[in-house]
Amino acid sequence: xxxxxxxxxxxxxxxxxxxxxxxxxxxxxxxxxxxxxxxxxxxxxxxxxxxxxxxxxxxxxxxxxxxxxxxxxxxxxxxxxxxxxxxxxxxxxxxxxxxxxxxxxxxxxxxxxxxxxxxxxxxxxxxxxxxxxxxxxxxxxxxxxxxxxxxxxxxxxxxxxxxxxxxxxxxxxxxxxxxxxxxxxxxxxxxxxxxxxxxxxxxxxxxxxxxxxxxxxxxxxxxxxxxxxxxxxxxxxxxxxxxxxxxxxxxxxxxxxxxxxxxxxxxxxxxxxxxxxxxxxxxxxxxxxxxxxxxxxxxxxxxxxxxxxxxxxxxxxxxxxxxxxxxxxxxxxxxxxxxxxxxxxxxxxxxxxxxxxxx
Amino acid sequence: xxxxxxxxxxxxxxxxxxxxxxxxxxxxxxxxxxxxxxxxxxxxxxxxxxxxxxxxxxxxxxxxxxxxxxxxxxxxxxxxxxxxxxxxxxxxxxxxxxxxxxxxxxxxxxxxxxxxxxxxxxxxxxxxxxxxxxxxxxxxxxxxxxxxxxxxxxxxxxxxxxxxxxxxxxxxxxxxxxxxxxxxxxxxxxxxxxxxxxxxxxxxxxxxxxxxxxxxxxxxxxxxxxxxxxxxxxxxxxxxxxxxxxxxxxxxxxxxxxxxxxxxxxxxxxxxxxxxxxxxx
Amino acid sequence: xxxxxxxxxxxxxxxxxxxxxxxxxxxxxxxxxxxxxxxxxxxxxxxxxxxxxxxxxxxxxxxxxxxxxxxxxxxxxxxxxxxxxxxxxxxxxxxxxxxxxxxxxxxxxxxxxxxxxxxxxxxxxxxxxxxxxxxxxxxxxxxxxxxxxxxxxxxxxxxxxxxxxxxxxxxxxxxxxxxxxxxxxxxxxxxxxxxxxxxxxxxxxxxxxxxxxxxxxxxxxxxxxxxxxxxxxxxxxxxxxxxxxxxxxxxxxxxxxxxxxxxxxx
Numbered sequence: 026x027x028x029x030x031x032x033x034x035x036x037x038x039x040x041x042x043x044x045x046x047x048x049x050x051x052x053x054x055x056x057x058x059x060x061x062x063x064x065x066x067x068x069x070x071x072x073x074x075x076x077x078x079x080x081x082x083x084x085x086x087x088x089x090x091x092x093x094x095x096x097x098x099x100x101x102x103x104x105x106x107x108x109x110x111x112x113x114x115x116x117x118x119x120x121x122x123x124x125x126x127x128x129x130x131x132x133x134x135x136x137x138x139x140x141x142x143x144x145x146x147x148x149x150x151x152x153x154x155x156x157x158x159x160x161x162x163x164x165x166x167x168x169x170x171x172x173x174x175x176x177x178x179x180x181x182x183x184x185x186x187x188x189x190x191x192x193x194x195x196x197x198x199x200x201x202x203x204x205x206x207x208x209x210x211x212x213x214x215x216x217x218x219x220x221x222x223x224x225x226x227x228x229x230x231x232x233x234x235x236x237x238x239x240x241x242x243x244x245x246x247x248x249x250x251x252x253x254x255x256x257x258x259x260x261x262x263x264x265x266x267x268x269x270x271x272x273x274x275x276x277x278x279x280x281x282x283x284x285x286x287x288x289x290x291x292x293x294x295x296x297x298x299x300x301x302x303x304x305x306x307x308x309x310x311x312x313x314x315x316x317x318x319x320x321x322x323x324x325x326x327x328x329x330x331x332x333x334x335x336x337x338x339x340x341x342x343x344x345x346x347x348x349x350x351x352x353x354x355x356x357x358x359x360x361x362x363x364x365x366x367x368x369x370x371x372x373x374x375x376x377x378x379x380x381x382x383x384x
Numbered sequence: 385x386x387x388x389x390x391x392x393x394x395x396x397x398x399x400x401x402x403x404x405x406x407x408x409x410x411x412x413x414x415x416x417x418x419x420x421x422x423x424x425x426x427x428x429x430x431x432x433x434x435x436x437x438x439x440x441x442x443x444x445x446x447x448x449x450x451x452x453x454x455x456x457x458x459x460x461x462x463x464x465x466x467x468x469x470x471x472x473x474x475x476x477x478x479x480x481x482x483x484x485x486x487x488x489x490x491x492x493x494x495x496x497x498x499x500x501x502x503x504x505x506x507x508x509x510x511x512x513x514x515x516x517x518x519x520x521x522x523x524x525x526x527x528x529x530x531x532x533x534x535x536x537x538x539x540x541x542x543x544x545x546x547x548x549x550x551x552x553x554x555x556x557x558x559x560x561x562x563x564x565x566x567x568x569x570x571x572x573x574x575x576x577x578x579x580x581x582x583x584x585x586x587x588x589x590x591x592x593x594x595x596x597x598x599x600x601x602x603x604x605x606x607x608x609x610x611x612x613x614x615x616x617x618x619x620x621x622x623x624x625x626x627x628x629x630x631x632x633x634x635x636x637x638x639x640x641x642x643x644x645x646x647x648x649x650x651x652x653x654x655x656x657x658x659x660x661x662x663x664x665x
Numbered sequence: 666x667x668x669x670x671x672x673x674x675x676x677x678x679x680x681x682x683x684x685x686x687x688x689x690x691x692x693x694x695x696x697x698x699x700x701x702x703x704x705x706x707x708x709x710x711x712x713x714x715x716x717x718x719x720x721x722x723x724x725x726x727x728x729x730x731x732x733x734x735x736x737x738x739x740x741x742x743x744x745x746x747x748x749x750x751x752x753x754x755x756x757x758x759x760x761x762x763x764x765x766x767x768x769x770x771x772x773x774x775x776x777x778x779x780x781x782x783x784x785x786x787x788x789x790x791x792x793x794x795x796x797x798x799x800x801x802x803x804x805x806x807x808x809x810x811x812x813x814x815x816x817x818x819x820x821x822x823x824x825x826x827x828x829x830x831x832x833x834x835x836x837x838x839x840x841x842x843x844x845x846x847x848x849x850x851x852x853x854x855x856x857x858x859x860x861x862x863x864x865x866x867x868x869x870x871x872x873x874x875x876x877x878x879x880x881x882x883x884x885x886x887x888x889x890x891x892x893x894x895x896x897x898x899x900x901x902x903x904x905x906x907x908x909x910x911x912x913x914x915x916x917x918x919x920x921x922x923x924x925x926x927x928x929x930x931x
Contacts, residue, residue, distance in 0.1 A: 063873055068883070068886065088873035089873070090873055091883060093886050094626055096625075096626035096627065096628070097625040097626045099628055100624070100625060100628040100630075103628065104783065107788065107789055107790075107871045108788075195508075195525070201611045202626075237612070240612065241508075241528060241610060242528050242610025242611060242612060243610065243611040243612060244610070244611065245886060246886045246888070247885070247886055247888070249888065250699055250888055253701075254509070254699070254701050255509065256507060256508055256509060372629075375627045375629070376442070379442050379614070379619070380442050382611070382612070382614040383442045383445045383446050383449075383614050397747055397750040397751060398747065399743050399744065399746050399747030400743075400744050400747030400748055400751070400759065401747070402740065402743060402744070403740060403743070403744035403747070403759065403763070404759075406740065406803075407759075407762045407763070410778070410781070410796070410799075410800045411762060411763075411765050411766060411800070412762075413781055414774075414777030414778050414780065414781040415765075415777050417777055417780035417781050417784055418773065418776060418777045418780060420780075421780055464677065467673060468673070468674070468677055471670045471673065471674060481912075481915070482912060483674065485908055485911075485912065486678060487677070487678075487681065489904060489905070489908060490681045490682065490685060491861075492857075492900075492901065492904045493684075493685050493688070493897060493900075493901055494861070494877065494878060494881060494897055495861070495863070496863060496878060496881045496882055496885060497688055497881060497889075497893070497894070497897055498684040498685065498688065499684075500699070500885060500889065501683075501684035501685070501687040501688050501691070502684055503699070504687050504691070504699060505683060505684065505687060511683075511687070539680070539681070539684070542681070592768075596768070596769075596770050597770065597771065599770070600770035600771065600772045600773070602772065602864075603863065603864075603882070607885065617772055620772055620776070621772070624776060624779075624868070630780075633776065634776070634780070637772070637773045637776055637777075640770055640772075640773055641769075641773060644768060644769055644770060644773070647768065648768050651768075
C-alpha cells in the first residue's frame with residue numbers, strides 16, 4: 026500500500042535528471058544560426074546607432090561584450106570557452122594572440138572598404154605587431170596623455186613629472202594597468218617602454234611606489250567620471266576619450282604627448298581562430314570601414330581614426346578640436362608603441378605592479 | 385505502532401541519492417579542481433611552486449591587510465548589532481518584527497549599487513564633506529582609504545550579524561533576565577553573566593558569517609578603495625582575469641580555504657557547546 | 666534611556682538607508698555623471714523600457730532566479746524526505762555537505778565551479794549560470810525545508826491512506842500543506858540568493874549574457890546608466906509595498922486568531 030507513495034516519489038527523483046538534461050547543457054551547437062555575430066570589444070567603443078544600423082542592413086544580430094583592459098580580454102580568448110567572432114585588441118596584444126596561434130588570417134577580398142579607406146600608412150605601422158599584415162584592420166589609434174582641469178592646475182602641463190608633484194597630492198588619477206602605469210616612469214627616466222632590462226623596470230616600480238601616496242585612485246574607465254565631475258585635477262587617459270570629456274566639462278584640457286614621449290597605440294579588428302561566424306565577421310569589419318559609418322562612429326565616440334575618408338566629413342563640426350581628433354605628425358612621429366615582451370616579462374610586469382599596489 | 389509507520393513511510397533513503405550525486409559533482413569535485421589547478425604548473429606537472437609564490441611578501445601583505453580589515457569590520461558589526469538586537473528584543477512581538485523588517489529591507493537593494501552610492505557619500509566632494517563644509521568644518525579624507533572599505537563592509541554585512549544575534553537573543557527566556565535583576569544584578573552584570581553567555585552561539589555564527597565575505601570581497605575594495613588598497617579577493621580576481629595565472633589564483637584560493645575551514649570548525653565547536661548545554665547529544 | 670535607544674535605532678536606520686536615498690535621488694538626476702546634480706528629471710524612468718540591455722539582463726535574472734529556485738527547492742524537498750530514514754551520522758554528513766557552498770567564500774565557489782565547467786568541456790553561458798545558482802541556493806532551500814520534514818508526523822498521512830486516499834492525494838492533501846510554508850520560504854530565499862548573486866555569476870557567465878548584477882558591475886567601470894538607478898528605485902518601492910502588505914496581513918491574521926481564541930475561551 027505504501028509502495029505507491031514510493032513509486033510517486035521515485036518518479037520525482039527520476040524526473041529531476043531528465044529536466045536537467047532538458048536544459049540543453051551539452052548542446053554545443055546552439056546559436057549556430059547564420060544571423061548572429063559575437064563581438065568582444067572595449068567598453069564604449071562602438072556607437073550604438075552604428076550597431077543598430079548594421080543589424081538593420083544585414084539582419085545579423087550583434088551580441089556585444091565589453092572588456093576594460095587587454096589583459097582581461099586575453100584569458101577569455103585563450104581559454105577558448107567562449108567563441109567570439111570579432112575582437113578589437115591593441116597592438117601588443119594582437120602580437121601576443123598571433124604568437125599563440127589564436128587568430129585567423131583575414132580574407133581581404135571580402136574587405137573592399139577597408140582596402141579603399143584605411144590609410145596605407147597605418148597598415149604599414151601595423152606591421153610592427155602583425156608582421157605579415159594578414160590579421161589586422163586598424164580601427165582607432167591614439168596616444169596616452171594627461172587630462173587636466175584648468176581650474177585646479179594653473180601651469181602648463183608638458184611633462185610626466187607633474188604627476189609626481191606634491192602640490193597635486195590626492196588629485197592624480199593613474200591608469201590601473203601594468204603596461205600603461207610602468208610606461209610613464211620609464212619614459213621619465215629616458216628609457217624605452219619596451220625595455221627588457223629588469224633593473225630599469227624595478228627602478229620604474231620604485232618611482233610608482235614613491236608616487237602612490239599622491240595618487241587619488243587607480244582606475245580604468247572610471248577615471249572619466251572623476252575628471253568630469255572635478256573630483257580630481259590630473260588624470261592619465263587615452264587620447265580618444267579627450268574630445269568627449271572636454272565637451273562634458275569645458276574646464277578640461279588635454280596634453281596628448283608629454284615631452285618625454287608617450288605610447289602610440291593602434292587597436293585593430295581581428296578574427297579569432299575559433300570564430301563561428303567568420304563571414305559575418307568580415308561583413309562587420311568591412312561595414313565599420315565604410316566612410317559614412319566611420320564618420321558616424323567618430324562623431325559619437327571621438328577616437329582618432331585611420332580612415333582617410335572621415336576627416337573631410339567632420340572637419341567643420343570639430344572646430345578647434347580638430348588637432349585632437351587628427352593629431353599633427355609631431356604628436357606621433359618618433360613615438361614608441363608597445364610590443365609584446367614575452368611571458369617571462371609579462372610575469373615580471375604583473376609582479377612589479379602588484380608590489381606597487383600592495384605597498 | 386508509530387515505529388512501524390515511520391519505518392514504512394520514510395523507507396526512501398534512495399530519495400537522497402540525487403543529492404549525493406549532486407554533491408559529489410558540484411560541491412566536492414569543484415574543490416578538487418581548485419586543488420588540482422593550484423598544485424600543478426601550466427604543463428600539468430605537480431608542483432608546490434604556486435603555494436610557495438603565495439608566501440612571498442606582496443601576497444602575504446595583501447592577506448594580512450585583508451585579515452586585518454575583515455576582523456575590524458566584523459568587530460564593528462558586532463559592536464553595532466548587539467545593542468540593536470538588545471533594543472529589538474525588548475519590543476513587543478509585532479513592533480519588534482516591524483523594526484526588524486526595517487533592518488532587513490536594505491538587503492533587497494543591489495549591493496553593487498549601494499556600495500557605489502557610498503562612493504558618492506564619502507567622496508572628496510561627496511555628501512559628508514558637503515555637509516561638513518556647510519557647518520564650516522574641515523573636510524575629511526575618507527574615500528580610497530582602508531576606512532572607506534571598512535564602512536562598505538560594515539554596511540554590506542551588518543544584516544548577517546543582526547540576523548543570528550536577533551534570533552539567539554530573542555530566544556532567551558525573559559524570566560531568566562528578570563531573575564537576574566531580582567537578585568540585584570544591574571544592567572552590566574546581567575549583560576555579562578546572562579545575556580552574553582546565552583547569546584554566544586549567535587555571536588559566533590554572526591562573526592563567521594561576516595568575517596568570510598569581508599575577507600574575500602573584491603568589489604567593495606575596488607569601489608571604495610580606488611584600487612589603491614589591494615585585498616586577497618582583488619588579487620584572486622586579477623589572477624583569473626587580467627593576469628591570467630589561474631594556478632596562482634587557485635593557490636591563493638587554497639589559502640583562503642584554510643580560513644574557511646577554521647571558521648567552520650569554530651562554528652561547529654560553538655554549536656556543539658550549545659547542544660551540550662541543552663542536554664542534547 | 667528610552668530617548669537614547671530611539672536615537673540609536675534612528676542612527677542605524679540612517680546608516681542603512683542613506684545610500685538607498687542617494688540612489689533614488691540619482692534616478693531623478695538630469696546629469697549622466699554621478700556626483701553632479703544638474704536638475705530634476707523623469708527621463709530615466711521613461712527610457713528604462715527602451716534600454717534593451719537592462720531589460721535583457723532583467724529577464725535573465727528573473728528566469729534564472731525562478732528556474733534555479735524551483736530546482737533547488739525540489740532537490741531540497743526530495744533530499745529531505747530521503748534523509749528522514751538516515752542515521753544521525755548520515756544526516757550529519759549530508760547536512761555538512763549541503764552547507765559547504767553556504768560557508769565557503771563566494772569567490773572560491775565561483776572559481777571552483779568555473780574550473781569544473783571548463784574541465785568538463787562545457788561552454789560558459791546561461792546554463793552554467795543556472796547550474797551555479799542551483800548550487801549556491803540549495804543550502805538555503807535545505808535550511809528552510811529540512812527541519813520541517815524531519816519533525817513531520819506520519820500519522821495524518823497514514824490516516825488519510827487508511828481512509829482510502831491514493832498516495833498521491835495523501836501526499837498532496839496532507840504532506841504538502843504541512844510543508845508548504847517551508848517550501849515557500851525555500852523558494853523565495855533561493856530566488857533572492859540567485860537574484861542578488863554577483864561573484865559566482867561573474868565567474869561562471871559566458872559571452873554575451875548578463876544578469877542584472879553583472880550588468881551593473883560592467884556599468885560601474887564604464888559609468889552606470891541612470892536607467893539602472895530608475896530600475897532599482899522602482900524595485901525597492903515594490904519591495905516596500907510588498908512588505909507593508911505582509912505586515913498588514915500579519916496584523917490582521919493575528920487579530921483574527923486572537924479573536925478566535927477569545928471566542929473559544931468564552
